[in-house]
Amino acid sequence: VTSARGWGDPTADRGLHLGDGLFETLLVRDGRPVRLAAHLLRMRASGDALGVAVPPALEEFAADALPALWTREGRPRRAALRIAVTRGPWSGLEPDDGGAPGVHVVVRALPDDPPPPAAAVVLDAPRIDPRSPLAGHKVLSWMDRVEARRRARAAGADVALLRTVEGDVAEADSANLFAVVDGVVVTPPLDRGVLPGITRARALAALRATGEAVAERPLGGGDLDRATEVFLTSSLAGARPVRSLRDRPLAAPGPLAVRLAACTLDS
């Protein structure tokens, strides 16, 4: 169930024709967007880095849009809110300096419960280029993630884990990656081209607060072969346990995922 509301003509939008813009996906719980301010702060930081003007009134726009979308859709307990901001109308590869930004908001109902533990596969392609100026930003050019998920599904798994062009494993197709290796909780550092996940940061803080040994360092394939627990973090699913990795079964949920669930990362 999807409902949409926009600003500007979407048919001619650079977001549609060039994937030229930014997005955020938020959990909406009982009609309230969760951590909207943190998401828009991240979007503004990406806008500064990539020269995309993020309208100042975006927070109000998103809040205003929700009641209209609910009217059409009812109000599910959990929903996903997608906010896309673009550089405005298509005028070829180069943005039109005078073009007003496009803002397009979609909401879709989610099941009442978060998704179950995931079967994951590590893909050899598509790969993340940590030197790409787009790496680490939620850009509308997201088809490599769609293709990664498609390949994971074709391999009988639920999610794909992506390597960088240097071969280390950086993140999942739509979540950050954590693995317990030799008793240390490891997650790849931001300079591996991974997204600066809001839930990733909250999970790191929660783990450190409980005295857990935590390291932000690159994950090699050997690390994953040795991992005793693996989980993924995202705004929609919180800390999602991985139940198998390249056909190797893992305890799911493991002890850390259970502890993080108690921290209600997704609220």
Place this chain on the structure above:
Amino acid sequence: VTSARGWGDPTADRGLHLGDGLFETLLVRDGRPVRLAAHLLRMRASGDALGVAVPPALEEFAADALPALWTREGRPRRAALRIAVTRGPWSGLEPDDGGAPGVHVVVRALPDDPPPPAAAVVLDAPRIDPRSPLAGHKVLSWMDRVEARRRARAAGADVALLRTVEGDVAEADSANLFAVVDGVVVTPPLDRGVLPGITRARALAALRATGEAVAERPLGGGDLDRATEVFLTSSLAGARPVRSLRDRPLAAPGPLAVRLAACTLDS
């Protein structure tokens, strides 16, 4: 001047929210799309490779859309026609199997004359990954090209030349690349992740037909330092001479660009 016409709700479209789809850009000369069939053939081949269903009636749809767009825009001698095909409504990262494809067509007037010779720079990022499943396809996730052009402009140039992750120079931000090196016309082969350009193929055929020595092989930075003529091929600009490369001036148009102009590649 832009005019747009679509099929499906673009505000909720996966093309807008994920850059999940394919596009073609055609020259329209005196109201007639140039080589529409060849462009749609390429789009269908990409659709087969990436699992994007390209509607069968697309040729008629594009032809039907033009008169309506002209009514609003007048009929310029030269125009650019953009056709975007998507996997339909946004439903998260995974396509909804039942979703009807989105088709969105935009037209914009071009100046009467093709663009003048270009100043080019070679960028170190963004880079092309020849192993990417998206490489060589005109996917709606095109923001790396937008960013490349932005960086070229910031460096005082008109267009960017892109390297692969292995370091060879593969193509321009929106055109294929040809260089005359040691008397041989060199263009990177398709396995370097470059687009299978329709104008590229026509230029290769025209050069071979006139007895020119032609090689499809990777271009190193040293090759470009030695090149005596460089030009770019695209549907909108035909064979466009490069007048400078990293501040080194080049004869523009060179003899091959002059010869190719006589072949009216853009018709």
